[in-house]
Amino acid sequence: MNQPTETPLAVPVAVYRERRERVLAAMRAAGGGVAVVPTAPEVLRNRDTDYPYRHDSYFYYLSGFTEPQAFVVLDADAGAGEPASILFCRTKNAEREIWEGFHFGPEAAREAFGFDAAFPIDNLDTEMPRLLANAPALHYGFGRSIELDEQVRRWLDAVRAQSRSGVVPPTSLVDITPTLDDMRLFKDAHEHAVMRRAAQISAEAHRRAMAVCRPGMREHELEAELLYTFRRRGAQAPAYGSIVAAGANACVLHYPAGNAALRDGELVLIDAACELDGYAADITRTFPANGRFSPAQRELYDIVHAAQQAAIDATRAGVPFEAPHDAAVRVLAQGLLDTGIIARERYSSADDVVAERAYTRFYMHRTGHWIGMDVHDCGDYRERGAARDANGALPWRTLRAAMTLTIEPGLYVRAAEDVPERYWDIGIRIEDDAIVTELGCELITRDVPVLADEIEALMRNA
Template identity: 40%
Template structure:
């Protein structure tokens, strides 16, 4: 039985406290919700909240706006203000219930709440006399609106009003906060990993020659939704045979064939948090010798990387470790040829391992947070407890490349979700088989 946990309002209040503590005195921050997006004519895509806004509010309706106002001279004192849609019985009959400002103030613990129609009047009043403005520079629509509010206040200079003059990108603060997960966040990420791991097990059991990639995808989505992860965190990759050598293959249209591998990269989203898991397995339940050799090499490199994770480690060093394992292994298999010392020095495995080793994970699949990349494109940021990342080495040998035909068409990636702890790591991906013995046993059960 999967335990379902939601974050309490106190978690979001704590995040706003931390954000406000980094604001300059006499400042205001604007963070906006997403808008609904039209899919076709008068239908919309399923709503997905702006992750920065969600991180600070937990509020999951469109069109809302959060203001944080830090009083001049105060070290921590600030006000939190939410603008949201009003209760509207007619709209709610057609489109669903709204929280409304009164309940939002109580349930989400804001100091003040207003309806959207009060926004212009209230904001121009609230920012009068404020020196600094924080907002996400990538939010083009909000940028234009903030500039308009500032101009409206500035136009009343002769009446004694004073508008903000300095702008800061609030993304810098939010992204650093989001990078370190709390224990409550980690618990949700454990749960979405269990849900997603069960989906990968279901896919393994259901896969066989003659079925189509989209049928396997349907089984995965069914498992997600049946266990509370109503949406996939990203478009699922279900890639049979040579399709696995297309890194972001999402057509998922082709028929599965015996003696091929099936690469599935799929993760659910629960309470806003993503899982990102990849498994590769034989469609008929039994690895060939060539498939087994490549798979065991990728798995060995992944284990080396995961076991090295601890505070102070970097992606740059993990990439070095994985590069050594994969280059030596590809040489031993005869897929790489030449002088082994030169191959290792050149990190020659990158011919077949063509993407990064991993990325931050959280509210976004490719989550926010600086990697501290240097001029050599090395990721030098040291890991800290609470960081969560993927570790996903792979080997891709497409048909038609310059290796022996027996290797061609093999694509293998193995991906787990790893949290950094005080003394090492925690593998959140606990229930998705990845050893050859476990995969074959599950598929033949």
């Protein structure tokens, strides 16, 4: 497929250089060594056509470089005048650029992305044994890729082959992933700015879907409106497979947009957002296909909205990650009792519903997850290395300022004899993205309405 030649975008070089320096400092504190972080491989879709390429998030976090066939190598033991941060990438190839567009090549990439040195990717197997010779440790994400593990083995064998010359291989392997996870968990100002823009684009797409929605449309038609807005506003791709679920399909948590018709009197659940410059948004809204909530739909919607507001109020620096979930669950449990979806004959209070986890039949996921470069971003949810409780569980991680997470309670009521019929096959989820602050959180996805009255007004005035 022919592609036009593109010029490279401006790169915030200092951002990536500072991240590499932080990793090098952590490696030195742990005794030194060499770190290796590859980007993602290209993947064949069928015959001679690849899937659209997407870089590895860890690699991009340290480099800002989006081309395939590339490695970041960090040498914590580099001496004065020796390169500590090295990029391996494809060489310039005029003929290849006719087909694929612009490629930096090592020299231009070194300058554009602030590396100390850059080499052709074809030199990797020659340079790595030299860099690993006498290094105390090798830092990489072992076990994540069979191909990389095999490549590392060949490098170490090449170093071992020099043993008679007094050269020794690294004596320890260190998983670099936890160090990078902890760094990525706290977003800097550059990341927050990109995420806010991704959220704005995604919110505009949701508003467009609400505005054009009419009974008789198909789920995939609404999906097309979302994808159109993502690309029109400059996002590179959806952040994940868009969920557009009409009627009972909304009770399927990861339902992909299909061919089902939007029927008068039913709800539509859309969970969709874009990826912009390597960062994801994640928004869910639920709205009536005809623009008007029925009394039963409005009743459940207001319960979910109240649960989300309780979770938002509980989201701030200094509280456990679980605090927003606990707050949402208490509201949902009370709502399930008040509506009769959970019978009071069995549970006398919301505390009983929570204690016996009876709500999980209608709310089976957690209220949030980390978000960033990956829509389900990296980072531990529990405190690694902390003392375990009486049940053997680690304590939940404490929220800190600059962390980013979703807040997304829901209710999913399938048709069942023990559930009031007016609530059958109603699935509702409301999801926003939040930046944790010292005193609360900043919601960055509220450019799309969330109150039921506001949703109806948007659809009525479209």
